Amino acid sequence: MEQKQHQREARSKYSIIVPTYNERLNIALIVYLVFKHLKDIDFEIIVVDDGSPDGTQEIVKQLQNVYGEDRILLGARPRKLGLGTAYIHGLKHASGDFVVIMDADLSHHVSAHCDFDSLKQVETDASIVTGTRYVKGGGVHGWNLMRKLTSRGANVLAQTLLWPGVSDLTGSFRLYKRSVLEDVINSCVSKGYVFQMEMIVRASRKGYHIEEVPITFVDRVYGSSKLGGSEIVEYLKGLVYLLVTT
Ligand SMILES: Nc1nc2c(ncn2[C@@H]2O[C@H](COP(=O)(O)OP(=O)(O)O[C@H]3O[C@H](CO)[C@@H](O)[C@H](O)[C@@H]3O)[C@@H](O)[C@H]2O)c(=O)[nH]1
Numbered sequence: 001m002e003q004k005q006h007q008r009e010a011r012s013k014y015s016i017i018v019p020t021y022n023e024r025l026n027i028a029l030i031v032y033l034v035f036k037h038l039k040d041i042d043f044e045i046i047v048v049d050d051g052s053p054d055g056t057q058e059i060v061k062q063l064q065n066v067y068g069e070d071r072i073l074l075g076a077r078p079r080k081l082g083l084g085t086a087y088i089h090g091l092k093h094a095s096g097d098f099v100v101i102m103d104a105d106l107s108h109h110v111s112a113h114c115d116f117d118s119l120k121q122v123e124t125d126a127s128i129v130t131g132t133r134y135v136k137g138g139g140v141h142g143w144n145l146m147r148k149l150t151s152r153g154a155n156v157l158a159q160t161l162l163w164p165g166v167s168d169l170t171g172s173f174r175l176y177k178r179s180v181l182e183d184v185i186n187s188c189v190s191k192g193y194v195f196q197m198e199m200i201v202r203a204s205r206k207g208y209h210i211e212e213v214p215i216t217f218v219d220r221v222y223g224s225s226k227l228g229g230s231e232i233v234e235y236l237k238g239l240v241y242l243l244v245t246t
C-alpha cells in the first residue's frame, strides 16, 4: 500500500501546452485524443487562447466541466499576441516536470511524442525530443507546393547559416525537460512562429542534448493556418539576429 503510494508520488507529470487561435472545431478532438492515448500518464493540458473570435474558449470551458479544471487549464489572453509568447504564457500555468508543445489542429499526432521511447529518452538522457519531418520516416501530408517550399527553404537557410545539428528547426511538436525549457525560453526574444527556430538553436548552442523523432505532419481539415507573410519576414529577421548574436 505504502509502496503504491510512493510510486504514485514519484510519477512524472507532463504539461501539454496547446496554443489556440480560432480552433473551435478542433480543440475537443485533440483533447479527446490526448486523453485516449495517455491513459497511464499523469498529465494536464494547458490551452492558451488569444481571445479567439470563434468562441474557442467556450468550448474549452465545456471541456473543463467534462474532464476537470485540474486536467484542462485555460490560459486566456485578450487578443492575438503570437505563438512564441503563447508558449511562455502556458509555461507559467504548467506544473509538470516535462512539457509537451503541440498544435491544436490535429496536425500532430500525440502518439509520436508520447510513446514509451520518447518519454523514456527525455526522462533519462535527452533534454529535448523534437519531432522532425525531414528525416527518413517523417514527412508532410496535405500541403501545397508553395507551403512545402516555404518550410523546406526556411529549414535549409537556417541549417546553412546556423548549423544547429537539428534537421527540422521550424517544427513545433516538442517534448522538453521543464528546467531546460525554462532556461532556454528566458533567453528567447521572438514572439511569432520564428520562436520554434530560436528555441532549438539556443538550446543547441547551450549544449543541451536534443533527440529527434520522425513525425508526419498532416495538414489541418478544419480552419486555416495563421502563418502569413509577416511571419516569414519575422523569420528572416530572426535568422539574421541569431547569426549575429549566437
Ligand atoms: N494562442 C495563439 N495560438 C496561435 C497563434 N497563432 C497560431 N496559433 C496556434 O498555433 C498552432 C499552429 O498554428 P497554424 O496556423 O495551424 O500553423 P501551421 O501553418 O499549421 O504551421 C505549423 O507548422 C509550422 C512549421 O512549418 C510550425 O512552425 C508551426 O508551429 C505549426 O506547427 C494552432 O494550434 C494555432 O491555433 C497565436 O497568435 N496565439
Ligand SMILES: [Mg+2]
Binding pocket: 103, 105, 107, 220, 225
Ligand atoms: Mg496548423
